[in-house]
Amino acid sequence: MESPPAEVLTAFGITETPVPLTGGQGQTWRAGDLVLKPEDADARVAWLVDTIEQLPDTDDFRLARHVRAGDGRLLVDGWEATGWLAGAHLSESWADVLTVSRAFHAALATVPVPSAGVPGDDNHWRIADRVAWGEQPCAADVPAAVRALFDRLQSHVDAPWTGSAPQLIHADIGNNVLFAPDEGLPPAIIDVSPYVRPAEFANAMAVADAMAWQGAPLTHAIRFVTTVDGGDQLLARAVVFRIVAAALVWPGYPERLAAEVDAYRPVLSAL
Numbered sequence: 457m458e459s460p461p462a463e464v465l466t467a468f469g470i471t472e473t474p475v476p477l478t479g480g481q482g483q484t485w486r487a488g489d490l491v492l493k494p495e496d497a498d499a500r501v502a503w504l505v506d507t508i509e510q511l512p513d514t515d516d517f518r519l520a521r522h523v524r525a526g527d528g529r530l531l532v533d534g535w536e537a538t539g540w541l542a543g544a545h546l547s548e549s550w551a552d553v554l555t556v557s558r559a560f561h562a563a564l565a566t567v568p569v570p571s572a573g574v575p576g577d578d579n580h581w582r583i584a585d586r587v588a589w590g591e592q593p594c595a596a597d598v599p600a601a602v603r604a605l606f607d608r609l610q611s612h613v614d615a616p617w618t619g620s621a622p623q624l625i626h627a628d629i630g631n632n633v634l635f636a637p638d639e640g641l642p643p644a645i646i647d648v649s650p651y652v653r654p655a656e657f658a659n660a661m662a663v664a665d666a667m668a669w670q671g672a673p674l675t676h677a678i679r680f681v682t683t684v685d686g687g688d689q690l691l692a693r694a695v696v697f698r699i700v701a702a703a704l705v706w707p708g709y710p711e712r713l714a715a716e717v718d719a720y721r722p723v724l725s726a727l
Contacts, residue, residue: 470487470488474492500575507624518645547671587696588697589617657694664698699720
């Protein structure tokens, strides 16, 4: 937890002392009406500002947007700022998250998909996404537990997708919806993680994450599989995305990787 340096605070006109926030991989800070976190993908941030963040707020959602420094920069010494939005994660709000997600993705469907793909580095998340969609093989040297889970799901990964067309999605929306019912405000959507996939893949990710980390029951996943076209395939791809990304992120931490695999294994009962 390294707080934003003084020059970053000055650039964004911040006079308050930053306080750490939960989430954001332990690197997110609030200072007054701004949220600060490390970021080095200038092109991706600029693209978000010019595209997705042009969507207006609605009665169904509010959207966190980037704030420029006093000199117009979006990034200052590797830090970005977004507006702070009132709200909090609510326990057992899994169905409500999907409702918010579907409203947001209906709006996102109006934003053109970039011809060259979403700007950004080809990092472990992008690799995991391609593996989950059968566009790249799973590495041969992944740990045995990851390989075993992948092998059980490979038929879903190899199956051709015949459902809805790809569009821009928020691939981590399940962890990034804040509710503010006492304030009478629509839910807030933060930290957009942009990918180009079918809209319901974002919801499959939310369902898998809810089961893995938030105590959602198996019925939550079964409902998704039985009510969404291609739901079983999408949910399988979501699990592959998470475990392959974990194998790439935590290669030297076998206990952490084992916890990730164990967390997502129960999702398979719905497939």
